[in-house]
Amino acid sequence: GAGVSQTPSNKVTEKGKYVELRCDPISGHTALYWYRQSLGQGPEFLIYFQGTGAADDSGLPNDRFFAVRPEGSVSTLKIQRTERGDSAVYLCASSLNGQLGYTFGSGTRLTVV
């Protein structure tokens, strides 16, 4: 596609529920990244994929967070047993060459009530 697409744009869920956030990167971009942006903060790194594999998942806060990219294109960020502290904007980005910068999507705003 022309840009990085993230769905849904907004998601409200109840504490303890499971959520999935989807990212559709730019066609042909081999690298895909997930970031989390809490209110009033800059984005923080969660995970980086090169192709189908997670090259670096050191930013995932705990084992309730998991991400996949089974065919090297679309990625899904999965959060189990959501907590109110998970409320944030989740940004996805993709690149061909990360050193030139990434193209970001518009994010999913997750609200846990």
Add this chain to the structure above:
Amino acid sequence: AQTVTQSQPEMSVQEAETVTLSCTYDTSESNYYLFWYKQPPSRQMILVIRQEAYKQQNATENRFSVNFQKAAKSFSLKISDSQLGDTAMYFCAFMPWTGNQFYFGTGTSLTVIP
């Protein structure tokens, strides 16, 4: 660990004037990249300008330019001829040489006043 500091939470500028946003960073690496990203209310992070640390020449993109002081670990953004569309959050970001990850500052909210 890399850290990025933006000490100006909010700034404003009159339309057509010039404004400078500050950024400092801390790293032990010698080669890296620095970026400024703009985030309007749409939430999408938009690349404004990029600087390679091994290049002494300051990057320029139309009305946007940087003042990169490697020894001082300073990377400020200058916006000339400010336009209403420049109103947004601006984030300074550090990227290691590998290009695998950004470290962002906390942002500066810029308002351009008509």
